[in-house]
Amino acid sequence: MAILVTNDDGIFAPGLWVLAKELKSVASLVVAAPDREQSATGTAITLRQPLRVQRVPPIMPDVDTYSVEGTPSDSTILALGKLTKNRVDMVISGINKGLNLGDDILLSGTVGAALQGYLRGLQSIAISIASADSHYLDNAAKLAALLAGKILAGTLPMDMFLNINLPDLPLNEIKGLKLTQPAHKTHIDTVEEGHDGRREYYWLVRQKLGTNIDKDTDIGTLEQGNISITALHTTWFQKPTLGITNSLCSDLFRELQRIG
Numbered sequence: 001m002a003i004l005v006t007n008d009d010g011i012f013a014p015g016l017w018v019l020a021k022e023l024k025s026v027a028s029l030v031v032a033a034p035d036r037e038q039s040a041t042g043t044a045i046t047l048r049q050p051l052r053v054q055r056v057p058p059i060m061p062d063v064d065t066y067s068v069e070g071t072p073s074d075s076t077i078l079a080l081g082k083l084t085k086n087r088v089d090m091v092i093s094g095i096n097k098g099l100n101l102g103d104d105i106l107l108s109g110t111v112g113a114a115l116q117g118y119l120r121g122l123q124s125i126a127i128s129i130a131s132a133d134s135h136y137l138d139n140a141a142k143l144a145a146l147l148a149g150k151i152l153a154g155t156l157p158m159d160m161f162l163n164i165n166l167p168d169l170p171l172n173e174i175k176g177l178k179l180t181q182p183a184h185k186t187h188i189d190t191v192e193e194g195h196d197g198r199r200e201y202y203w204l205v206r207q208k209l210g211t212n213i214d215k216d217t218d219i220g221t222l223e224q225g226n227i228s229i230t231a232l233h234t235t236w237f238q239k240p241t242l243g244i245t246n247s248l249c250s251d252l253f254r255e256l257q258r259i260g
């Protein structure tokens with residue numbers, strides 16, 4: 001069994017390697033990720049210039065590692081279409097520094113990279129953790145490994161595309177793990193203008209949307225101190241929820257607490 005590990009924060013982002021270290025216990029790995037941060041590139045792919053790939057010395061033993069001069073989606077497409085010689089069973093994208101929730105998942109390069117795996121018939125997971133500092137990456141990595149182990153062992157359905165978000169908290173401060181729907185909320189994009197001495201410039205500035213978030217949505221669930229799992233295969237592709245149920249979420253959380 002093999003997992004492609006990717007992200008949108010770039011090949012040297014700590015979250016990618018904390019994830020890879022944990023996934024190594026359940027499958028062989030290949031890592032292919034953008035050569036620089038590509039957050040908020042969504043599902044973008046590169047069609048108007050060639051893609052260049054650097055094979056970098058493995059950061060982990062026995063893990064082929066590729067740095068891609070392209071978007072997160074490019075990385076997944078290239079890895080699955082060309083770089084990997086052996087069969088890949090899953091794509092796991094993350095651990096993103098910062099949450100990917102609500103309508104903003106459409107902008108997420110982390111989710112975009114996982115989507116390319118799902119569109120190619122693979123089990124795919126995007127996983128993100130609150131805050132740019134991300135002190136508790138281990139929780140996310142262990143949860144990803146737990147799920148990957150179950151999927152690869154065939155104890156979960158074989159048609160899943162999951163978006164997982166965790167609070168950046170010690171495990172004993174996390175309340176639970178809930179199955180959610182994406183909130184129909186996003187940030188408000190405002191445009192700030194400045195002048196650099198030669199030309200005017202603009203910054204898109206994201207401001208958080210206010211309150212009144214349904215507590216059963218991904219945003220509401222996170223705000224209450226839970227881990228959120230959204231089954232995007234049901235949300236975006238209108239497929240049945242299959243084996244992803246609330247009781248599975250509770251069981252997973254108990255297992256995570258046991259191993260955390």
Ligand code: MN
Nearest residue numbers: 008009039096
């Ligand atoms: Mn990112």
